[in-house]
Amino acid sequence: MRVVVGVGGGIAAYKSCSLIRSFTENGHHVRVIPTESALEFVGRATFEALSGNPVHTGVFTDVPEVPHVRLGQEADLVVVAPATADLLSRIAAGRADDLLTATLLTARCPVLLAPAMHTEMWEHPATVANVATLRSRGVTVVEPASGRLTGRDTGSGRLPEPAEIHALAMLLSERDDALPQDLTGRKIVVTAGGTREPLDPVRFLGNRSSGKQGYALARVAAQRGADVTLIAGYTSELADPAAVEVIHVKTAHNMHDAVRKYAPEADTVIMAAAVADFRPTTIAASKIKKGAHEPDSIQLVRNDDILAGLVDARRNGEIADSTVIVGFAAETGDENGDVLTYARTKLRRKGCDLLVVNAVGDGKAFEVDHNDGWLLGADGSESALGDGSKALLASRVLDAVVSVLTSAPSPLSDHG
Ligand code: CTP
Numbered sequence: 001m002r003v004v005v006g007v008g009g010g011i012a013a014y015k016s017c018s019l020i021r022s023f024t025e026n027g028h029h030v031r032v033i034p035t036e037s038a039l040e041f042v043g044r045a046t047f048e049a050l051s052g053n054p055v056h057t058g059v060f061t062d063v064p065e066v067p068h069v070r071l072g073q074e075a076d077l078v079v080v081a082p083a084t085a086d087l088l089s090r091i092a093a094g095r096a097d098d099l100l101t102a103t104l105l106t107a108r109c110p111v112l113l114a115p116a117m118h119t120e121m122w123e124h125p126a127t128v129a130n131v132a133t134l135r136s137r138g139v140t141v142v143e144p145a146s147g148r149l150t151g152r153d154t155g156s157g158r159l160p161e162p163a164e165i166h167a168l169a170m171l172l173s174e175r176d177d178a179l180p181q182d183l184t185g186r187k188i189v190v191t192a193g194g195t196r197e198p199l200d201p202v203r204f205l206g207n208r209s210s211g212k213q214g215y216a217l218a219r220v221a222a223q224r225g226a227d228v229t230l231i232a233g234y235t236s237e238l239a240d241p242a243a244v245e246v247i248h249v250k251t252a253h254n255m256h257d258a259v260r261k262y263a264p265e266a267d268t269v270i271m272a273a274a275v276a277d278f279r280p281t282t283i284a285a286s287k288i289k290k291g292a293h294e295p296d297s298i299q300l301v302r303n304d305d306i307l308a309g310l311v312d313a314r315r316n317g318e319i320a321d322s323t324v325i326v327g328f329a330a331e332t333g334d335e336n337g338d339v340l341t342y343a344r345t346k347l348r349r350k351g352c353d354l355l356v357v358n359a360v361g362d363g364k365a366f367e368v369d370h371n372d373g374w375l376l377g378a379d380g381s382e383s384a385l386g387d388g389s390k391a392l393l394a395s396r397v398l399d400a401v402v403s404v405l406t407s408a409p410s411p412l413s414d415h416g
Contacts, residue, residue, distance in 0.1 A: 001028045001029070001076040001077060001173065002028070002029045002031070002074055002075050002076050002077075003023045003028045003029065003030050003031075003075065003076065003077045003078075003079065003169075004030075004031050004032075004033060004071055004072070004075045004077070004078045004079070004103060004107070005019060005020050005023065005030055005031070005032050005033070005051070005079050005080075005081070006032075006033050006034070006035075006078065006079070006080035006081075006083075006087075006100045006103070006104070007032065007033070007034040007035065007038040007042070007047070007080070007081065007082070008034075008035055008037075008038055008080065008081075008082050008083050008084040008086075008087040008116075009034075009035050009036070009037025009038045009039075009040060009041065009084055009086075009087075010038075010041070010082045010084045010116050010117065010159075011041060011116075012081070012082040012116040012158075012159035013034070013038045013041040013042045013082060014041060014042055015081070015082070015159055015161075015162050016032075016038075016042070016081050016082070016162075017042065017046060017047075017050055018162035018163075019079070019081055019162040019165055019166060020032060020047070020050045020051055021050055022162060022163065022166045023166070024050065024051065024052065029053075030050075030051040030052075030053065031051060031053050031071055031075075032047040032048075032050070032051045032053070032055050033055070033056070033057070033071065033099050033100045033103055034047060034055065034057055034100070035057060035087060035098055035100055036057045036058075036098065038057075039057065056099055057098055057099055057100070058098060058099055059098070059099050059102055061099075067099065068096070068099055068102035068103060068106070069102070069106050071099075071103045071106075072102070072103040072104065072105065072106030072107035072108075073106050073107070073108070075103070075107050075109050076109050076173065077109055077110055077111075077112075077169060077172065077173045078103070078104065078107045078109060078110075078111045078112070079111075079112045079114070079165065079169045080100070080104075080111075080112070080113045080114065081113075081114035081116075081159060081162075081165050082114060082115065082116035082117075082159045083113040083114060083115045083116070083141075084115075084116070084117055085115075085117045085121040085122075085124070085126075085127050087100075087101075088113065088115060088127060088130045088131065088134065088141075089126065089127075089130050091104055091113070091130075091134065091139075092129075092130035092133045092134050109173075110140065110172040110173055110175075110176065110177065110178065111138075111139045111140065112139075112140045112142060112165070112168060112169050112172055113134065113139060113140070113141045113142065114142040114144075114159055114160060114165050115127075115131070115141065115142065115144050115157070115159075116144060116157060116158060116159035117144075117157050118155070118157055119155030119156050119157045121157070122144060122156055122157040123156075135178070135181060138177075138178045139178060140168070140172055140178045140179045140223075142160060142165065142168060142223060142242070143222055143223055143242060143243035144156055144157050144158055144159065144160065144242060144243065145158040145159070145160045145161075145240075145242035145243060146158065146242075146243070156243075158242075160241075160242035161239050161242075163239070164219065164239070164241060164242055167216070167219070167389070167391050168219070168220075168223060168391065170389060170391065171220065171389065171391040171392055171395060174388055174389060174391075174392045175392065175395060179220070179223050179224055179395075180224060181224060181225040182224055182225065182402050183221055183224040183225045183226035183398065183401075183402065184224075184225030184226070185225070185227075186225070186226045186227065186267045186268065186405065187226065187227045187228075187229075187265055187266045187267050187268075188218075188221045188226045188227070188228050188229075188266060188267065188268045188269075188270065188401075189228075189229050189231065189259065189262045189263060189266040189268070189269045189270070190214055190217045190218040190221065190228060190229070190230050190231070190269075190270045190272060191214060191230075191231045191232075191233070191255060191259060191269075191270070191271050191272055191273035191275075191306075192209075192211040192213070192214020192215050192217070192218065192230060192231070192232050192233065192235065192272050192273055193209055193210075193211030193214060193232050193233035193234050193235040193238075193273055193274070194206055194207040194208070194209035194211070194233050194234050194235075194273070194274040194276075195207075195233045195234070195249070195250065195251050195252040195254075195255055195273065195274070195275050195276045196233070196234055196250055196251065196276075197251055197252065197276045197278070197279035197280060197303075198251070198280070198283050199280050199283065199284065199288065199298065200283065200284035200285075200286065200287050200288045201284075201285075201286065201287055202287055203287075203288070205276060205278070205279070205280065206234065206276075207274045207276065208274075209233070209234075209235075209273070209274035210235060210236040210238075211232060211233070211234070211235030211236065211238050211273075212235075212236070212238065212369065212390050213272050213328075213358075213371060213390045213393065213394065214230070214232070214270075214272035214273060215230070215232075215235065215238050215241055216389075216390040216391045216393070216394040217270055217272055217394040217397065217398070218230040218241050218244045219241035219242070219244065219391070219394070220391055220394040220395050220398060221394075221398055222241060222242065222243040222244045223242075223243070224395075224398060228241075228243070228244045228245065229244075229245045229246075229247060229262050229266075230244050230245065230246045230247070231247045231249055231255060231258045231259060231262070231273070232246055232247065232248050232249065232273075233249055233250070233255060233273055233274075233275075234250075247262075251276075251279065252275045252276045252279065252303040252304070252306070253279075253303065253304075255273060255275060255306060256303075256304050256306045256309070259271075259306050259310065260309075260310075260313070263310060263313070263319050263323065264318070264319050264320075266319075266323060267322070267323065267324065267405060268323065268324040268325075268326065268401050268405065269310055269323065269324075269325050269326070270326040270397070270401075271306060271307045271310075271325075271326065271327050271328060271352075272328050272356075274330070275303065275305075275306055276303055277302065277303060278300035278301065278302055278303060279300065279301060279303055280298055280299065280300060280301075281299040281300060281301045282299070305350075307325070307327045307350050307352060308349070308350050308351065310323075310325050310352075311325055311350060311351040311352060315351075324353050324354070324401055324404045324405055325352040325353050325354075326352060326353065326354045326355070326356065326397065326401065327346070327347070327350050327352040327354070327355045327356070328355070328356045328357075328358070329342070329343045329346045329347075329355055329356070329357045329358070330358050330360045331343055331346075331357065331358070331359060331360065332359070332360055333359070339357060339359045340357065340374065340376075340382075343355060343357040343374070343376055344376065347376050347378065351378075352378070353377065353378050353404055354375060354376070354377055354378070354397070354400055354401070354404065355375070355376045356373060356374075356375055356385070356393075356397055357373050357374045357375070357376060358371060358372075358373040359372075359373065369389060369390060370387065370388065370389060370390070371385075371387075371388070371389075371390050371393045372384075372385060372386060372387040372388070372393070373385045373393065375396070375397065375400055377400070385397070
């Protein structure tokens, strides 16, 4: 794929180096187009070495090649990170006063802009209007992260981590379309990762969940405008997604309490976490020693089923009737039934509105970046989610959630 990486003149320009690297390492052909002021932060030589291509800022270099038209026309994806307030304003106004803005006017491929600026600039009505204009034209403008800005201040306006920008950019190219803002005003709770049930101060019963699918759901929902709370168990050290409130929990019991705290406010609850079904009956106060004898067997007691409990709570009126509840099922199938047979039974047993089904085993689903599966609806609908990145699957699950939320006749779109 031919990727143009535009770089605006802000301190976060240094993060664009990792982003460029992630594109080249994944085999893409990268052309970097910084603004003149971006070169105040990162040198031209760095961009040339990382991309393996010449780097220019103006339209009067290599004139016979007409680069200000050709680079945009030939691009399969344009990503601008960081996009400063000034750059957003110039792009929204349709200016073409340097190579980057000229390229953006000629590009017809998906375009992703990742803003980074101080909170006051991000919240200024001029910037808000520019972002709205750009989104209305089909440009994806990423919600910035909150956290430490240049200097001592903190707030919204931080550039998301390069890995996150990369994942969102690849999602755009997989969808071949902008990310819609169709979850604006919706509150979504997502659980992710695995719970750990302690045996003693150093040991636990856990599982292989990496949390990647749940994090992708939270990330994409936030970028589609939702107000997202992510209740995260243990993951493979995933960074908090931008613009998402993250609550870290340890045990199934902790996760249960957090879900029940946030669910009453939510329009949708997505249970992507791998919750331990059982916990040790007792937790030893000090480390269990091996001693001279064979070990005692571990007595287990059942944990509450958070998902089934939510469905009961909805039935009892403790949470709103309109709350959409989504479950996950990781199945292997066996001699008594295949993956989908087990999943259909699970959907009926749990009583949720949608069930995302993953076939697991043989390097599928766990710890990897790709996923595939099916989506089953309580109305009997079934569709294949198709193979793709976890971000793409997240986006397809969210398409179905949007359909249920807006009560379209069929909750599932056909992604077969
Ligand atoms: N789940 C839950 N609380 C539990 C266990 C599971 O909320 N104590 C949720 C998971 O987050 C997931 C769904 O239930 O959304 C299905 O999880 P799974 O482990 O596949 O279901 P189980 O009911 O444990 O079924 P199985 O007998 O196949 O283990």
